[in-house]
Amino acid sequence: AKAAEARGAPLPAGRAALDRRAYHIARELAGGITRDGVVTSTLDVRLQSLAEERARAYAARLDDGATLALMIVDARTRAVRAAVGSASLKAPGGWMDLTAAVRSPGSALKPIIYGLAFEEGLAGPDTVIDDMPQSFDGYAPENFDRTFRGEVRLSDALQHSLNVPAVTLLDRLGAERLAAVLTASGVRLKAPKRAGREFGLTLALGGAGVTMRDLATLYAGLANDGAVAPLVWRVEEEGAKAHAFQMFSPTSARRIREILADAPALEGRAPARLSRTAPRVAYKTGTSYGYRDAWAAGTAGAYAAVVWVGRADGAPRPGETGRKAAAPLLLDLFDIVARVDREAPLGQEQQAEDGDIAIARIAAPRRKAPPEIVFPRDGVEIYSGGERGVVLAARGGAGDYIWYVGGEPVATEATSGKAVWRPQAPGFYDVVVVDRDGRSARAKVRVAAAG
Template identity: 65%
Template sequence: MKTARRLFRSHFAPVMRIAAAALALLGAVAAADLLFPPPLHKGEALSPLVLDREGRWLQAFTTADGRWRFRADLDAVDPSFVERLIAVEDKRFHAHWGVDPIALARASGEALRAGRIASGASTITMQTARLLEPRPRTVGAKLVEVIRALQIERRLTKREILELYLTLAPYGGNIEGVRAASLLYFGKEPAHLTDAEQALLIALPQAPEARRPDRRPDSARAARAAILEKLAAQGLLSPARAEEARLASLPETRRPFPRAAWHAAAALAKEGAPVVRSTIDLVLQREAEALVAAWAAGLDDGATAAALIVETETRAVRAAVGSSGLDAPGGWIDLTAAVRSPGSTLKPFIYALAFDDGLIGPHTVIEDMPQSFDGYAPENFDRRFHGEVRAGEALKHSLNLPAVRLLDRLGANRLAAVLRAAGAALAAPESAEGDFGLALALGGAGVTMRDLAALYAGLADEGRARPLAWKAEEAEAPAAPAYRLFSAQSAARVSAVLADAPALEGRAPAALTVRAPKIAMKTGTSYGYRDAWAAGHAGGYTVVVWVGRADGAPRPGATGRKAAAPLLAALFDMIWRADPAAARAVPEIGESESPALARLAAPRRERAPEIVFPRDGAELFAATDEARGFSLAARGGAGGYRWYVSGEPAATEPTSGRALWRPRAAGFYEIVVVDGAGRSARAKVRVLTEG
């Protein structure tokens, strides 16, 4: 037994030690592989690409480091290109594990004979490793590439390695990847490359800057010819085709990428996905951009324009024109997302809520007469008043006083709450501290075109509001349920009133035109002519137009009806040409209505008190007799007057109960009276002394 143990120790112990050392080495290698994996995530840093609803290009953007780089998909690359690339760069690619020992031995032998590196032995996998982690060309760097290549081969299939290489390969300047190179140099996808184009794209990654065809055409031509010669020698290309490809012209400049829906595409690209399929229709977008640009070109005061076209049923944004052009004043600003005063465009929602409450119907008589609402005294746009009018006529002609009367009954904060619940981010004036006043009826709050489009789409969709859909999946499966703004009946009545508004100048009424759409449209003009609006719906589409200066400067005389409505009508005409089958019916106002007031009488309001004595601006002479004073007098209001002089309560005469003021010295004083309802009036007077 002892002899056997001695024999075991003498013969097998070294083997066990070697095995243990090998296992330890393998464990260390495995641990190092797990602790220091190759940075494959770098292949995920791609140029964002935004597509239209059909998958057509809208806009592409460079990566964070300014590169054009798109993911390579072998199914979208010409198979002959892949075959030729492997034949030139790594003919045993499918046989080795990341390192080609035959090529390595050949390169080492040639280097020994020549005394220098005469040929490379880098496989496609090793080149991919170098692209992931660029390093100076040294022996140490080559060793790291070998290790990284083995790691990559352990993690990825051969197909995935090829796709990663073709995603990262450099093609000159900031072009990386075969798809970006094919599109920028040849204006086509890599599935349709010619022999000459394939040869150039095989040659470029070997020396991308030295062989750039747009800067060094002679070098590019020579490199392409060398690749064609190799392909012919390997039987992958006939001599005749190789000669034909050698004589082909080179690209002299880069091809521009498509650029449509720039603002919307830029916003979608920021979401981080490499490819986003939007709801935008490229055909409608191009035509809408042209219409908006042409309309703005006729404006000579630095104004621009913006437009949104929404498919009502799905809320899909089919066209989004953020400005009349990137070269227009403020053209880089996405004006569909800018907060602006909506003018009168919120009036339809006041009427719809009033219809819902049974407060009025379209035929209810309402006064269009001067009235002050606690100091707020609105006027109509034309500074005229029309006496008694029907509610439908008041909305149709956008009269201000009736709308303010209705909002006074409904409550401005209620309207604001309804609109906000529907998704409109109303911005209250800073002075209001979050509280909305009656000026909300006439544009006294901030909204965006997107908010307004969502609201008008809700009006078109029987009073149901939902967010706009910008991505295809949002339109196909809405994430948020609809919010009920008001009843379907009220929505139909308001739409019918808007559709019956007077025809635009130079445009025949829809009722007299066979194919013209009947648009339920409302215009708006903000204070100071800063914003001109038109918003409407018809035939399954909702359109919003804004015209103005990006810097908010006034444009005297530029009303919504003159500056925005004609463009909206032109956009609808464009929609009907593209979609002639769309329905165009708008509900009519029926005779039978839900119970509503036949007449909306103005609420009885106590007038604010008025100071009778002393009048504002009066000069008084103080009596020398201190027992005498001034008797303060007022009229109107709710009675129960309380008097204050320069902030101090005035004395009351015991016998008469009248307020009596005895000035103590000459000077200026402020007299204030407050009635029992809290309304006040004031007068500033000057006291002089006699003598």
């Protein structure tokens, strides 16, 4: 009967397209298929689809040979909600799962060093430390820009990723102490061959290899008040209570998050505290030696995310830092998480209301075009309006504009509701407007005569 039924069934018109979403992770999880042939992952289909879409768009702007990887984790359950092992299977190294590749983290481990220093009572956020040339048994670290700031607060040193203060703290803490905490957190540090099994002070600046999964574990722990546990990839494991290792106390974790959340905003983005909708992201960037790896890792609310940008073959990409190459995508991911989580909580199944079968198209909500500066236009020369000042005007976007000139906010007058800029000197100025969704527009203008 079944044979007759099969013979009578219509033949398919063509080969069905293979769903390649979460390709690398699906291939890995397939190794643990149960008897019924089903593996249910913790990935959220909406978030995974949007993350892959954003990764492809972002990768299209990268130089030839460059690719990226990313992860998003629910820190409450350690469930991985999105994972992209490579921006495209067609890119060089695209078949490799770069979330599991060992790479130098650059400065991405600095928050853990600072948290441990706070926990041990070696220092606090307001402790003043010297950012001056120093030698540690022949090791003389320099800051990324090769300049030194003198006396700085530790919070400022972490926000600006100063190298000497981080190495100084690690010298007091002990590199082996940090290595032990990382190992207890589930991180498998890979030391350079020449270093043997000993970890030195270079650990503060990326002197040992880790994977993206390691960083996702650590930053999920930072979001979870310092409690670290293994990542969860299968739904059946999500409810299990895993033993958590306490890297440092919830107080120390909160201090680190507050410091990172107040770091200088990226160019073109308003600080989250000035936006009604942008999530407040506590993040740290990292750039490995020779510009081989660009990292950004952070937390916002109950989620942690990590982005890596580089070449699969480890070749240098001069000038491509974590702040420039990875941080913008990280902040985009947290915007996506906030938007998707508002529509329906992540990790919950979406039920069909009627009928036995429901088919839905997953798509990003439509967004308005970004704002446009109406006055002053890019490239124009203007004259100051004297005491009246220059009225700034924009259109489009999501409204609720916030203005900056030269990086400083421009106040909105209570009477007129308009942003009025009063130049204090002639010269060139960058004018930036940001809408409530965090999107921006920029104009470079010349003031010929200030009033």
